Amino acid sequence: MKKFNIFCISIISVLLLNINAKEVFIEPGPNEHERLQEAMILLQEGDILTIKSGYYSFEDGLSLDVSKVTVRGEGMDKTILDFKNQKSGAQGLLVTSNQVILENFSIMDAKGDALKVIGSKGISMLNLKTEWTGGPKSTNGAYGFYPVESEDVLIDGCVAIGASDAGIYVGQSKNIIVRNSVAQYNVAGIEIENSYYADVYDNLASHNTAGILVFDLPDLPQQGGHHIRVFDNQAIDNDTDNFAPEGNIVGEVPRGTGIIVMANSDVEIFNNVMSGNGTVNLSIVSYSDETDDKNYYPHPKKIQVHNNTYGPSGFDPDLETGDLAKALYEISAGDMPDIFWDGVVPLSQMILGQPKEERLVLNEEDTTSFLTISPIKYMLGFSSPIRTDIKEFEGKITPLESISIKTF
Amino acid sequence: MKKIFSYFFIFLYCSNLYSVNDNLILAESFPEKLSEFEFFLDDSAQLPNEKVIPYELISTLFSDYSYKQRWVYVPGNKKAKYVENWVFDFPTGSALIKTFYYPVDERAPELGKQLLETRLLLRKESGWEAVSYAWNEEQNEAYKKIAGKTINAEWTDFMGEEKTVRYRVPNVNQCKECHDADDKISPIGPKARNINKKFDFKDGEFNQLVYWMNREIIDDYPMDLISPVDWTDETKDINDRVRSYLDVNCGHCHSPTGNANSTGLYLHLNETRDINLGIFKKPVATGRGSGGYKYSIVPGKPEESILLYRMESMDPGVMMPESGRALTHKEAVEMVRDWIYGL
Numbered sequence: 001m002k003k004f005n006i007f008c009i010s011i012i013s014v015l016l017l018n019i020n021a022k023e024v025f026i027e028p029g030p031n032e033h034e035r036l037q038e039a040m041i042l043l044q045e046g047d048i049l050t051i052k053s054g055y056y057s058f059e060d061g062l063s064l065d066v067s068k069v070t071v072r073g074e075g076m077d078k079t080i081l082d083f084k085n086q087k088s089g090a091q092g093l094l095v096t097s098n099q100v101i102l103e104n105f106s107i108m109d110a111k112g113d114a115l116k117v118i119g120s121k122g123i124s125m126l127n128l129k130t131e132w133t134g135g136p137k138s139t140n141g142a143y144g145f146y147p148v149e150s151e152d153v154l155i156d157g158c159v160a161i162g163a164s165d166a167g168i169y170v171g172q173s174k175n176i177i178v179r180n181s182v183a184q185y186n187v188a189g190i191e192i193e194n195s196y197y198a199d200v201y202d203n204l205a206s207h208n209t210a211g212i213l214v215f216d217l218p219d220l221p222q223q224g225g226h227h228i229r230v231f232d233n234q235a236i237d238n239d240t241d242n243f244a245p246e247g248n249i250v251g252e253v254p255r256g257t258g259i260i261v262m263a264n265s266d267v268e269i270f271n272n273v274m275s276g277n278g279t280v281n282l283s284i285v286s287y288s289d290e291t292d293d294k295n296y297y298p299h300p301k302k303i304q305v306h307n308n309t310y311g312p313s314g315f316d317p318d319l320e321t322g323d324l325a326k327a328l329y330e331i332s333a334g335d336m337p338d339i340f341w342d343g344v345v346p347l348s349q350m351i352l353g354q355p356k357e358e359r360l361v362l363n364e365e366d367t368t369s370f371l372t373i374s375p376i377k378y379m380l381g382f383s384s385p386i387r388t389d390i391k392e393f394e395g396k397i398t399p400l401e402s403i404s405i406k407t408f
Numbered sequence: 409m410k411k412i413f414s415y416f417f418i419f420l421y422c423s424n425l426y427s428v429n430d431n432l433i434l435a436e437s438f439p440e441k442l443s444e445f446e447f448f449l450d451d452s453a454q455l456p457n458e459k460v461i462p463y464e465l466i467s468t469l470f471s472d473y474s475y476k477q478r479w480v481y482v483p484g485n486k487k488a489k490y491v492e493n494w495v496f497d498f499p500t501g502s503a504l505i506k507t508f509y510y511p512v513d514e515r516a517p518e519l520g521k522q523l524l525e526t527r528l529l530l531r532k533e534s535g536w537e538a539v540s541y542a543w544n545e546e547q548n549e550a551y552k553k554i555a556g557k558t559i560n561a562e563w564t565d566f567m568g569e570e571k572t573v574r575y576r577v578p579n580v581n582q583c584k585e586c587h588d589a590d591d592k593i594s595p596i597g598p599k600a601r602n603i604n605k606k607f608d609f610k611d612g613e614f615n616q617l618v619y620w621m622n623r624e625i626i627d628d629y630p631m632d633l634i635s636p637v638d639w640t641d642e643t644k645d646i647n648d649r650v651r652s653y654l655d656v657n658c659g660h661c662h663s664p665t666g667n668a669n670s671t672g673l674y675l676h677l678n679e680t681r682d683i684n685l686g687i688f689k690k691p692v693a694t695g696r697g698s699g700g701y702k703y704s705i706v707p708g709k710p711e712e713s714i715l716l717y718r719m720e721s722m723d724p725g726v727m728m729p730e731s732g733r734a735l736t737h738k739e740a741v742e743m744v745r746d747w748i749y750g751l
Contacts, residue, residue, distance in 0.1 A: 038555035041580050060556070061724075063581035088576050090730035096581070111725035112695070118667065119591065141725055142695020148670050165695045172670050219672045219683055220692060221664070247691050247698030247714065289690070292683065 021046035028054035037062055043069045051105055053078035061089020061110075067097040073105025076129040076159065084109035084133075091116040091146075092130075098122050109133055110141045114163075117147040122406060124154040132162030136185050136243045140164040144186070149222070151175050152405040158182075164243060165250050166191035167208070170198065172222040175405045178203060187244040188213045188253065189235070194223050199403040201232045209242045209321075210250070210257035211235030211277070216264050217249065218287065218296035225264040229400050230272065235259050236311070237276035242321045252322035254279045258313065263287040265301045265358075268400045275311020279318050279325045280336055282308070284360065286344040288323075299345055301354075306363035306397050310338040328371070331386055337371040339364070339390070350376045362393040428457055430483050433503055433530050442526055442541040442550035447481065447505055452523070452548045454507055457481075461623060462609070463616050465602045467639045467652045470737040471508060472573050473565070474524060479505040480598065482625040490628045493678065495595045502531040504595055510563035524559055525577045526550050529587070529595050536593040538583030555579045574734050582731050589665045596660045604635040636677060639743070650747040651677060653740055657729065673704055686715050687751070697726050707751035716744055 024047060026036045036056070039049055045068040053074040058081065064071060073079025083092045092110035095102070095117040103126035107114040114130035117123050130144030144160035147153045148171040158181040160167025167186035170176050176198035182205075183189030189205030191213040192198045205211035212235050216225035235258035244251035253260065256278030261267050262285050274281035282305065287298035314336025317325045328340055339362065345354055362370065370390040377385035429446045432439055443451045447460050456462065460479045468476065482488055483501035491497050498504075507526045512519040523543040530537050541550035542557045556579035562572045587593045597603075603616045617633075620626045636652035637644040659676030661668040666676075671692055674684045683689050686704030691697070691714060699717040706712045718728040720741050727733060 034555045037579055041554050060558075060576070063579070063585075065581045065584060086724055087574060088724050088731065088734065090724060090727075094581075094585075096584070111723065112697075112730075118670070139696060142693060142697070146693070148693070165693070169693070171693060217692060219689065221669055221672065245696045245698050246700040247702045248694060249690070249692075 020044075021048065023048045023050065025050050025052060027052045028056050032056050033058045033060055033062075040064045040066070040071065045069065048072065050074070051079045051081075055080045055082060057082045057085055058092075059085050059087045061086065061091055061094060063089075063094040063096070064100065065096045068099045069097075070101040070103070072101070072103045075104050076106050076127055079105040080108060081105060082108045083111060083114075086111040091141075094118070095120060095123060100124070101126065103127050105129075106131065107144075112141045113143040113146045114141055115145050116143070117150055117153075120147065120150040120153075122152045123147055123150055124156070124407060125158055126154070127157040129159040130161070130163070130167070131159070132164075134162070136162055136164075136187075136240050138164055138243045138245045140243075142166075142248075143169045144183075145169065146171070147176075148172055152407070153177070154405060154407060156180050159184075160189075161185050163187065164245060165248055166213070169193065170195055172220060175403060177403055177405055183208060183211075185240055187240075187242055187250045189238070191215060191250070192225070192228055193217065194220055194225050195228070196222075196224075196226055197403050198228045200228070200230045203233045205233065205235045206237045206276075207240055208238045209240050209244075209255050210253045210260055211238045211274070212259045213250070213253070214259075214261045214264050214267055215249070216262065216287070216296075218291040218293035218298070223293075223296055226266045227400055227403075228264060228267045229402070230259060230267070230269045232271045234273045234275075235277070235281075236273060239276070239278060239316075242318070252324070254318035254321045254325035256280070256313070256316055256318055256325075258282055260285065261300050261303055263298050263300055264303075265297075266400060267300070267302070268304045268306075268397075270304075270306045270308060273309045273311070274338070275309070275313065277313045278316030279314065280328065280340050281310050281313040281338045282340070283324065284339070284341040285324065286342055288342075288344075300360075301358040304361045304363075304397050304400075305339065306361070308364060310364075310368050313338055331373060332371055335369075337369040337388070339368065339370045341370075341372040343373040343375055345375075359395065360393055361395040361397060362390050363395070363397060364390060366390070428459060428481055428483070428503070430501055433481075433483070433501055434532055438528075438530075438537075438539045438552050440552050442552075445503070445528075447479065447503065451550070454523070459483075460505065461620070461625065462607070463598070463603055463620075464605065464607055465597045465656070466605050466636055467602070467656045469596075469657055469732070470740060471732055472575055472735045473563075473571070473737075474508045474510055474575070475521070477507045477509075478597070480620075480625065481505065485624070487625060487627045490600055490626060490630070492630075493599070493601075495597070495599050496626055498531050498595070500531055500533055504529040504598065510561055513564040514566045515564070515568065522561060522563070523547055523550070524561060524575055525553070525557075527578075527583070529593070536587070536595065538587055538593055539580060540577050540583065542577045553577050553579070556582065576731070576734065578731060585667055585731065586660050586729070588667050589660075596656070600629045601633050601635040602656070604629075604633050605638075639740070646743065646747050646750065650744055653743065657740075661729070686713075695725075697728075699726070705748055705751070708749060710745040710748040713748050716741065716748060719744060 043066040048070045091113040092107040099122035106129040132140035142165035163186040166188035167183035189208040258274035258277040258281040481503040486499035488496035488498040508524040509521045557577040559575045639649040639653040654675040655677040663676040721727040
């Protein structure tokens with residue numbers, strides 16, 4: 001009976017919603033920016049704004065600040081919002097409201113970020129495309145999809161091409177799903193940074209500098225990234241030279257990296273295909289720059305890696321970018337592994353060992369090559385500070401719970 | 409009977425003439441025309457209603473070299489409450505009014521001015537709301553512009569140089585982007601510390617806080633108020649001048665409660681931590697906004713400091729602030745350059 005009541009209530013609320021909701025249409029033509037921007041401002045809860053198929057060219061950015069609305073195009077290759085003549089606005093489209101659905105349009109050649117979402121509780125980005133059409137260039141905007149400080153973030157069926165930082169970037173957010181999406185020719189394909197509870201699956205990250213990044217950085221309002229699952233993805237053929245402007249952390253990432261985990265805890269990486277990555281397929285590292293942030297933990301812990309498929313890697317290491325590839329190349333004497341862990345742990349753990357529950361677990365095929373360094377041995381000048389036996393890291397997998405997000 | 413009616417209408421007319429339209433301030437939607445509020449006895453001359461009081465800030469936000477005139481309106485017998493380190497808590501029905509204009513020629517005020525827009529912050533029952541009215545070409549009325557407007561403006565500067573600018577009237581969302589504090593719209597300027605200066609009122613020169621007390625629109629202000637310095641005052645310490653400038657130009661977004669809090673770069677007056685002020689702070693999600701540099705501020709090296717690079721830039725994907733600026737504020741850039749050089 002209770003269930004039935006809830007059912008009735010939801011039917012009624014759907015009906016109420018429909019009574020109040022209106023649908024607004026925008027077509028290309030004179031004053032298209034003003035018409036679209038005004039429509040976005042005047043939307044009310046429950047409304048649907050349809051941007052009819054066509055090519056729109058804008059000189060100013062767009063923004064949406066109304067909650068519980070849908071803004072949709074008529075297909076990512078049909079409704080094209082072009083910002084190459086942009087004269088003002090730091091992004092193509094900025095969203096600052098809650099329970100918003102964006103779907104079926106493209107944002108092209110924004111001067112800054114393509115689609116930025118700040119502080120939204122409930123944002124669904126479905127079948128959208130962000131692209132810089134001139135190929136990988138450091139003058140391209142930083143991010144394609146850029147939700148930050150948001151909750152219940154869904155990115156599904158999207159395409160991100162040419163971002164000079166990350167194609168799909170989720171920062172300082174909670175409850176995140178990124179799936180069925182394609183990220184190509186970006187510096188980082190998909191990046192989850194300083195975030196909690198994310199599922200990243202069924203994505204293709206190829207021809208980026210690096211495929212998928214799970215990072216945590218210091219000196220930010222939200223840090224301590226954890227509970228991230230990366231599974232059923234293809235991180236393959238990431239072979240684009242790093243074109244990030246200097247100063248950005250992804251500028252340090254070597255070309256030809258499949259997946260990188262940096263300074264997060266509770267990360268599970270499984271059932272992915274990593275192949276064709278010229279430097280390394282999977283890299284697990286600490287944050288290596290100095291920081292005075294006492295609340296920041298710079299090392300990865302509780303990382304579980306299992307049942308992934310590894311194709312060729314390490315055949316074209318990028319010794320020009322950052323220190324990682326160079327160091328790895330030297331340590332491995334040119335025999336680059338599929339999986340690399342830098343082995344860096346807090347000093348006390350170097351001496352006493354890591355707590356069992358925090359250790360890296362690698363349950364992979366015997367054919368998977370692996371390399372890690374014992375920093376103590378390395379510092380003391382031992383002749384063989386490296387370990388390459390992946391069997392030493394076998395252990396019990398404790399699966400992380402899947403992420404459920406509120407969708408609207 | 410007819411006579412009574414006509415008296416009644418004359419009475420209505422007169423009362424309208426002399427009082428602000430309080431109902432419109434509180435109304436759910438904004439009227440089409442600025443004149444409907446009756447903030448001004450003469451709109452095009454910007455001659456304010458008796459209860460609409462002009463004020464100035466010690467340091468102001470740069471808006472493409474435009475000039476600004478500000479007024480405050482507090483209805484009836486109400487008062488705004490003093491709040492420490494924050495803007496006065498204005499009562500429902502209050503309005504903050506700001507008109508932007510360029511003089512035709514900065515050297516010759518008698519040549520008149522081009523009114524661009526009048527921005528309003530209206531204190532409704534539910535909180536503050538922001539809207540802007542753009543002036544028409546005839547300069548006799550300003551019309552509501554929900555989606556903003558582009559005005560190609562020109563003026564002659566103090567050096568006799570012809571200046572042009574693609575001036576943007578902000579849309580309603582852009583108003584919020586800067587006026588956002590903890591997800592609510594808030595005024596930025598009228599903090600007690602920012603208005604603690606003399607102003608030449610039509611009835612004489614007074615400290616603005618004293619005047620506001622006398623006009624009974626605020627309840628209190630502290631005697632030992634520490635105010636920011638006027639950043640243009642070269643007799644003052646450069647550190648104080650820069651912090652004052654950064655506070656009013658950047659601090660509303662770059663603060664823990666502002667829109668840019670995710671960056672960890674905080675430039676409001678109360679920030680004391682070097683790293684959060686940008687000193688050897690790495691960019692987070694800056695992209696090409698970094699300009700290829702590694703830190704927001706490198707002491708002694710302005711040419712390697714991202715903060716200065718973004719202040720100078722006119723590229724929408726790089727420049728700071730993100731909106732409200734199309735030109736570089738050369739004088740401020742020089743000052744910040746000197747400051748970083750001396751750090």
